[in-house]
Amino acid sequence: MTILNRKYIQFNDLVIDNYEMLQSADLSGGFKTNTTEYSFGHGSYANFKAKQQFSLEQSLSMTLKLDTRKLSCDQKKFYKDYVFMNIVKAGKLWAIEGEQLLWTNAFIKDFSESYSMERHVVNIDIDLVLYEGIWHKADTKKVFLKPYTACNFMECLDFQEVDECQDCCISCSQTKHEPCSKCVCECEFLTGDNSLCELKKEVANAFYSQCGDTYQIIYNCEAGKKIWSEEKMLGHKICKAEPCKDIIAGQFYSDTIMDSDKLTITLIGAMKDPVITLNGNTMQILGEYNGKLTLTASGEIYYLEDQCCSEKAININQLVIPSGSTFGFSVHHGTNGIIVETNNCCEMTCVYVKVDRLTI
16 A cells, blocks of 8 residues: 655755654645635635645644664764754755655754753754745656665764864864865765666655665756756657647646646757747747757746857847736646747757646
């Protein structure tokens, strides 16, 4: 049977590696819709501005139990420092739901440390603010997984005991120019074999296990670009049925739960004043192109004519919105339709749609 409960597994580099460590977790959220009571009538009026409601920021309260009995004496000296190094920084909070890995941007607003009679245990209550109000379904080609146990939390970090009795003139003169130890340590695991793409079927068992042997998540876009071909990083692909036609038309499926306007459209081939229509909304990019043309969610346009050349930005004034359409595109759950008028009937051209899949 598929496990559906959401389990929180990592914040920044702090791995919640077993059920005992996470004592409790309560997520709360809401939506931005307000109501106004009718003066002479039943109920209230609600002004819905879209098919879906807009999410408010979410809050997550959790209690972490830090048990150092499984750590060596040297590790115990630094474990609490390691925990606080992670909770003072804003960053990504990771969770797993069934076999789907999720992340959201978060920061810790409040924390409290309750006194414990157990010598080796510290309980920390933390309140996180999930300020986006949404969760992202992880991109399998940008997420890498490093085998992890609590006993090796120090291996990528430079923790040292400081001798405060040492002469300051000696200690301050010792400079270091080595590369970041954490970056070098993680580099070994930024491979296709350690990517979520390859390990997706295994992660659910590891993250839901109570044994404490799990993974540390590494999110690295640049490593993904180096491993996978450019085409595989561009998203859903739809091409002309024949080079002699000037229309690209097709459909693609998305499992986004919240309608997502966080998408990138890439055209590769020959085109003149291309017209892009996605789910009924239309935008046009003026100009003649033969190469790679990219339109981002924020309206930025980039053109790469040749791999030997540098990508150049196209003036925003080249982006035209026809009457009856609006700026930006949106992808919904299920089947989505796209049409591109290339105004070129001599060469093959393809469109790629990369969607940031969202949920709450």
